[in-house]
Amino acid sequence: MLSQEKITSLFDSFSKLNVLIVGDVMIDAYVWGKVDRISPEAPVPIIAANKRESRLGGAANVALNVQTLGANPILCSVIGNDAKGYEFIDILKKQNLETHGICQSESRITTTKFRLIGNNVQLLRVDEEITSPLSGADEDLLINKVEDLIAKQKIDVIIFQDYDKGVLTPRTIGAITDLANTNNIPTTVDPKKRNFWEYKNVTLFKPNLKELKEGLDTNTNLTHWDNLAHELNQFCLKQSIRTGMVTLSEHGVMILDAKNGAIQKHHIPAHIRNIADVSGAGDTVISTASLCLALGLPPEELAYIANLSGGLVCEYVGVVPINKTQLQNELYRLVSC
Numbered sequence: 001m002l003s004q005e006k007i008t009s010l011f012d013s014f015s016k017l018n019v020l021i022v023g024d025v026m027i028d029a030y031v032w033g034k035v036d037r038i039s040p041e042a043p044v045p046i047i048a049a050n051k052r053e054s055r056l057g058g059a060a061n062v063a064l065n066v067q068t069l070g071a072n073p074i075l076c077s078v079i080g081n082d083a084k085g086y087e088f089i090d091i092l093k094k095q096n097l098e099t100h101g102i103c104q105s106e107s108r109i110t111t112t113k114f115r116l117i118g119n120n121v122q123l124l125r126v127d128e129e130i131t132s133p134l135s136g137a138d139e140d141l142l143i144n145k146v147e148d149l150i151a152k153q154k155i156d157v158i159i160f161q162d163y164d165k166g167v168l169t170p171r172t173i174g175a176i177t178d179l180a181n182t183n184n185i186p187t188t189v190d191p192k193k194r195n196f197w198e199y200k201n202v203t204l205f206k207p208n209l210k211e212l213k214e215g216l217d218t219n220t221n222l223t224h225w226d227n228l229a230h231e232l233n234q235f236c237l238k239q240s241i242r243t244g245m246v247t248l249s250e251h252g253v254m255i256l257d258a259k260n261g262a263i264q265k266h267h268i269p270a271h272i273r274n275i276a277d278v279s280g281a282g283d284t285v286i287s288t289a290s291l292c293l294a295l296g297l298p299p300e301e302l303a304y305i306a307n308l309s310g311g312l313v314c315e316y317v318g319v320v321p322i323n324k325t326q327l328q329n330e331l332y333r334l335v336s337c
Helices: 004-016 059-068 083-094 136-152 170-182 209-216 225-239 281-294 299-313 324-336
Strands: 018-023 025-038 045-058 072-080 102-105 112-118 121-128 157-161 187-190 243-247 253-259 262-268
Touching (some): 004 324, 018 059, 025 072, 243 281, 281 299
Parallel strands (some): 018 072
């Protein structure tokens, strides 16, 4: 069971971990302004812009969460050899994140989501992206980069962060998983529908309830926890996945772990929160769970801490990484109750 001493030791140990994050990265660009009139050209509001900002998004937000938890994130992805690509690399440097895992491709653009916000209300989002799978040459580029990173330094866990933008393909997933298993590196997955069944022989697979239902293409009522446990268990058996964890929004998380032929099932209820925004909560959960997995934490304790971290970031507006001190103090408070 968790104790204050165990929590302290765990959080201190985060700083010893190197975490390789492979997946779709993007820039989240914002324009804020004031709206006080309608355009004479069309019935649309005019935003008088007064602030612009570009933030790290997608798998790069997982890297930020890993960083704020105290571990060393190594981000590996394919972006465009374009102006936004160089802007993305510049933002990484400003955040003190490593850039040598980033590959630039002549055949892709850097995914950018532009959000126009007037009077504190999002009025429009414009996406620039290519979502087709990587070309064979770019797949080679990514796989070789991961192989090089593993060869040159100790990697304690690999996170597959899938936003369905084409970086993670059946070939890249299979090759990187094989590299991880050959080198005894645990792997964790935050999936999307397109590649849902491509993740075989990974260590931990973490969809949310909607992603699980879509991925399984089932009409089974998965809000009945026995049904959910059965479907998740069958999926993990077929895919040779040791641990399945499903986030259930206000209902917490469920985790199933197969060890020595026995299935352990745990449902961790959510703590009551003042929810402001659920954006980015999944990134926080997979980040926290991955660090706990790398340090050998039991499944129930891993799920408990990851569930708590996801709830805490939902108290803030916008996509924000977890605050390590806040999470640690909250754990201290709960185990002392």
